Amino acid sequence: MSLIEIKSVNKSFGSLEVLKNISFNIEKNTIVGILGPNGSGKSTLMRIISGLIKTWKGDICFYGDSIRLNNSYLHSTGFLIEDPAFYEHLTAIENLNLLARLSKTPAWRINQALKRVDLDKSLNKKVSQFSYGMKQRLGIAQAILNDADILFLDEPNNGLDPNGMIQMNKTITNLNKLGKTICISTHILEDVKELCSHIIILKDGELILDNSIENLLMNTKKYVIKSKNSKNVESALSKIKNLKIIEKTDKKIVINSSLKIQEIIQLIPHDVDIFSINKEPDIENLFL
């Protein structure tokens, strides 16, 4: 049985159809990336699952039980919906205390959650004094507070600097290693490639892809070649038929080819220094 089953979900705001007949499943212990441009319906879907949006059509089941019937599934879920919004006049620990009481979470979990996101030294600081990155991490802390089985993180890297993004991705990977199922909505393709095991793509409220990274890799024609010097690699590749260079940087070349990975390796002369050749899912094309 899937952890979450989303069945024919529709949502309109007035005459604007935001979600059109969306159906997919979320399996246990996966990291699912919900990808889509702004306005594609990612946040709306998360708000529906979290119970923030009340009027919608279709059904969503948590371990087979409809979430419409009761909200006890919220004991096993954690949400970070868009920018984290806390009570700014309260401290970090006071904010988490308010939330912990609601899910009857023991007090020691608050400190544990703050430690996991590296905010244990700022627990008595008012949230109004927090930077955006700190608030985002506090958002993760509140989401993991009740030791949820599944976390829904809406644009978790939004507004973070590169260091913050690396730290956030590490936190997400670690949480997955701890057995958490994670559902991330994002419009950043790199996040999905780096983190996810399954991809959902939404566009204009419609589901246009529901597949695992594994399947996408099997069908991809896209390869990333990393080397010391791209120029040598480029000249070697230019001599190979059925191959097209689509992106080039100093140390990385992205190609599109119907050849298999072994065939490409054999066709590149041995004196050309290559670090790695990896298949990459061609999400960009699907996304666009």
Added chain:
Amino acid sequence: MILILIQNEIEKITKRKRTYISFVLITILIPFIVAAINNGGTTLEKSIYGQLSDSFFFTGSLLNGYLATYIIIAVLINQMPFLSTIVASDIFSGEYSRSTFRIYLTRPISRSQVLISKVFVVLSYTSLLMAFFFFYSLLVSTIWLGTGELAVFHKGILFLSSDVVLFRFFIAFFIANSVMLTISLLCLLISTMTKNSITPIIITISIVFIGTAITYIPIELFKKVNPFLFTGYINSFLKAFHDPIPWVHIQSMTITCLTWSTLFIWLSFFFFNKKDITE
């Protein structure tokens, strides 16, 4: 769960500075008014006696703490909706505008219980504020001006003995508080519909203003409608100082306020439970 939600609501409002604005204002304002009443005592007495001083000879002073409190309440009661709705106006709209519901309502709680906890806090705040307004005025006035009989206008000048005055103030508090609670619940209802904290205060005060105007406009239709409007009872606390106490009037005031309050709470449930949190 409801107790936890109430505890949370109390924590949210007690740690905000704006919650105390009303209390601070009353604390500062009342001693000034008592001082002013004390200072202009002779003029005040003359205006109370009016033409009676032509026919009667008065000894002693009518001015005491009870009369000062009576005057203070009569003067300030129409301003109290501004202060008593400070918490109610922000209780939902503040959460919408700051997007805090985005985290709070993803917990395993029912919206109806969240609403009940917020209603409880609004009613408690309003009652506390009104009690503070009445009894702080009484305390400051009686300490400053002493006690004695209370002279009020009802079918001429009516003297209420000091034994019954406190009881009369309690009844006055009950009447004024009932109306103010209804006003706060109206403000809470509007707060469930808007994400701007000022809008509920403006709409509530406008409704109170229009309702009060209806009370004073001598049109037959308005006279018929007025007993069914809670705004018609905003100055009814004065009736607590009549002799005999008009219990029938107090009863109809209680029923009217209860009916409107129930309607406002029910509508708040309806709007809040159906509301999509998209902010």
